[in-house]
Amino acid sequence: MPEFDLDTKIKEMLTTARKVGIIPSVVDGVDSFAAAVGLYRMLSSLGKDASILYPGTVPAGLEGITEGVNVSTSMGNRSLVVSIDYSGTTASKVNYTTENDTLYFYLTPVNRDFDLSKVKTEITGPDFDLYITVGVQSPDDTGALKEQLSIEITKSKVLNIDNNSLNTRFGSVYLVDASMESLSLLMLNKAPKWGLVIDQRSAKALTTGISR
Template sequence: MQSGKNLLQKTAQVLHDSASGVICLPENPSLDTIAAAAALYLGLSKLGKNVSLACSSDIKSDLFAADKVQPTLTTSGENLVISFPYTDGSTDRIDYFIQANRFNIVVTPGKNHAKLNEKEVTYGYTGGSVDFIITVDATSLRSLGALYQDNQELFKGKKLINIARTLTNTFFGSVNLVYRGISSTSEIVLNLLRSLNCELDKEISTNLYQGLSFATQNFSSPQVTADTFETAAFLMKSGAVKAKEEKIPDAPKKISFERTAARSMDSLESEPTGLEGDNFDDEDEEDEEWLKPKIFRPNPDKLS
């Protein structure tokens, strides 16, 4: 079995010798998976690789390069593919016209459907070939969903790099960068990028930090080690920005309780321990009178 260092070197060599590839995410990926894949995409692009991101599930994330994730596999080629979300009936027709040397495509929405959001339109090229395929946190090729089901021929004979930390991973790649004891997939990708001598920037570091933070439940997971904190510190030094935490307003009862708790002990000791208006000293005196024996004397006036 190869050591972790040898696996990293082998993976780095495969990528170094390749020009183009795709990074595939499984269906319904976690934030750590998206962060790791997007960071790897940014790093490989920075190294001059022609690479694309793909996931058959809809990805909604504020992570850097998450908007580059496409629902289908796109390879470097000469055929431009324009892609946008579609549901049955959402599009009535697609037309085109040429004006001022511009080719215009017109998408008419279906009845009672919203118009197409221009921010959801993606572009890519197909008709070409890829040198490598990277999967991130896929337990098997079938866990990629439609990405694999609709492109099985594309996967044949390719350099397949399997990056994962899941216990159920089936080691299906030609290179299996699988570390089952590590606390996050983002850490694996960080080590790979460092093996490729990729300079980390703010975007890459932020993605990896947020993936690490999510996977470790904000560094409270039992899998967290000293190495985890060293990785977090390294990413922060490399420019990582923490995700903004939403401030949740305190409930009224909680505010009232905190105000009471904030009082000094002196003020609490000086206050009566009973309810307002109660006088426990008077009650004690009344109790003592009640316990004394009572002598009933007849009224002389009534006897006469």
């Protein structure tokens, strides 16, 4: 994809995203994490609900750029929730059984004409509509997040940003620019083209990554 078209596509992804999970490499260390913080700051300033997903401690020396940053050590788990509105009934007991990998719930007692529309199901848990990996050559570089990320790659929008030619080009869209000496420099260079504003806090994070 030509560079102009790629930048336009990435800008569109960032603009339309509501909740963004940013995943820096646990292997790359300081530069990857600093670039992720810079991106987090810029997305947050646009009103995006952003989180950094990082299964480890913040790399040494970066404590000064992470104040107020939402860092989570996991991507979270999704759950299937079954709710039953039993108001107006005499139901008082709930039991369940399993058979042939099927779960059965029993709410008793209920009338024959119980309104089945009162039984609801929903999926709860992480609802990121965009994941952005930073400096992640492959899911192996995400440590404890590897298994979950491998699943999300096939089901969710994933923007893969890296400056290493060994990147495996996973994700919905990937930008791999090996000409950039650091990920933070790559982020600094591309941010304006993606409709992002580099403010004082994001600049501090990115320059910290560049200088390491």
